Amino acid sequence: EDQVTQSPEALRLQEGESSSLNCSYTVSGLRGLFWYRQDPGKGPEFLFTLYSAGEEKEKERLKATLTKKESFLHITAPKPEDSATYLCAVQGGYNFNKFYFGSGTKLNVKP
Amino acid sequence: GAVVSQHPSWVICKSGTSVKIECRSLDFQATTMFWYRQFPKQSLMLMATSNEGSKATYEQGVEKDKFLINHASLTLSTLTVTSAHPEDSSFYICSAVPRTSGRIEQFFGPGTRLTVL
Numbered sequence: 001e002d003q004v005t006q007s008p009e010a011l012r013l014q015e016g017e018s019s020s021l022n023c024s025y026t027v028s029g030l031r032g033l034f035w036y037r038q039d040p041g042k043g044p045e046f047l048f049t050l051y052s053a054g055e056e057k058e059k060e061r062l063k064a065t066l067t068k069k070e071s072f073l074h075i076t077a078p079k080p081e082d083s084a085t086y087l088c089a090v091q092g093g094y095n096f097n098k099f100y101f102g103s104g105t106k107l108n109v110k111p
Numbered sequence: 112g113a114v115v116s117q118h119p120s121w122v123i124c125k126s127g128t129s130v131k132i133e134c135r136s137l138d139f140q141a142t143t144m145f146w147y148r149q150f151p152k153q154s155l156m157l158m159a160t161s162n163e164g165s166k167a168t169y170e171q172g173v174e175k176d177k178f179l180i181n182h183a184s185l186t187l188s189t190l191t192v193t194s195a196h197p198e199d200s201s202f203y204i205c206s207a208v209p210r211t212s213g214r215i216e217q218f219f220g221p222g223t224r225l226t227v228l
Contacts, residue, residue, distance in 0.1 A: 032215050043204045043219035044155070046113070087154065091215060097143055097208070099217060103154045 002027040002093040006086075006102035013109050016077050021105045023088030024070040033071050034099070035064050036087040044087055047073075078109045114138050115207050117220035124195055125228055132190045132223045134205030140185035141207035145217060146178070149202045161188050185210065195227045 004025045013019055025033070032051050036044035048057040050066040057064045061082065063074040073086055085106045089099040114137040124130050134144060143162050147155040159180050161167040167180035177199075179191040188207075192199055202224055206217040 034216060036219070041202075041222070041224070043115075043117075043206075043222045046216055046218055049216050089217075097145075097160060098157065099145075101154045 002090075002100050004088055004090050004100045004102040006088050006105050008105060009103070010106045011108070013075075013078055013107070015079055015109055015111050018074070018076045018078070020075070021073040021086055021088075021107070022070060023073070023102055025088075025090045025100070026069075027090045027092040027100055030090060030092040032091045033066055034089045034091070035062075035071070035073055036089065038085045038087055038104070047086075075107070078107075080109045080111050083107055083109045112138050113209060113216075113218040115205065115218050115220040117205055117223050119223060120221060121224040121226075123226045123228065126196050127194055129191055129193045130195055130225060132192075132203055132205075132225075134188045134190070134207070134220055136186045136207040136209075136218075139207075140210040141188075142185070142210045143208045144182060144188040145206045145208075146180060146188070146190050147204045147206065149204060149222075155204065158190075192225065195225070197227045200225055200227045 007022045032049050035047040038044045048064040053068045055066050061076050065072045085104045087104045088102040116135045118133045146158045149155050158173045159167045159169045161180050161182040163182045163185050169175045182188045204222040206219045
């Protein structure tokens with residue numbers, strides 16, 4: 001069964017305390033893995049697309065990496081404004097266009 | 112670039128009425144648009160996939176007669192919730208995939224909060 005699992009469900013960090021979020025998937029025929037940021041009451045904001053194992057993407061304090069079974073979103077020296085829910089999605093499987101979303105990791109960065 | 116808008120951003124209606132939500136890609140043409148529903152503290156639940164000029168494909172368990180989707184152009188899709196009931200209250204979000212060759216990312220609108228009294 002095609003599935004995307006994110007961990008942890010919630011993460012509390014002190015400002016400046018680096019950490020990583022995990023996204024593991026079992027979708028066959030991966031076309032792409034996507035990371036989004038979602039603030040309360042808003043739609044998801046696109047962050048990264050990763051296409052193949054070994055690929056890495058960076059944006060400010062965020063760095064996304066991909067292996068054959070999972071992806072990590074590394075947050076370096078986070079700030080309170082990084083607090084949000086981070087969603088991972090995978091495109092693949094039998095339905096060419098469909099995204100399989102994880103349940104998200106809610107990140108809270110304390111000043 | 113890749114901006115998607117939704118209108119209205121929130122709506123309150125009485126039970127039994129119909130509500131239309133618009134989703135527009137503002138700076139790109141979209142081959143495919145998607146409609147999602149999100150409950151509090153939960154992830155996105157795909158309702159249907161919409162391609163311009165063709166009928167929408169609904170996910171299992173989503174009533175197509177209740178949630179009418181019209182993809183009128185490459186920049187506009189609408190979701191109409193017919194005969195709305197309190198259990199239809201939710202956060203509805205659309206997304207669009209750019210028509211540009213090679214792009215597969217979905218870009219999301221800001222969402223529409225529907226409250227049915």
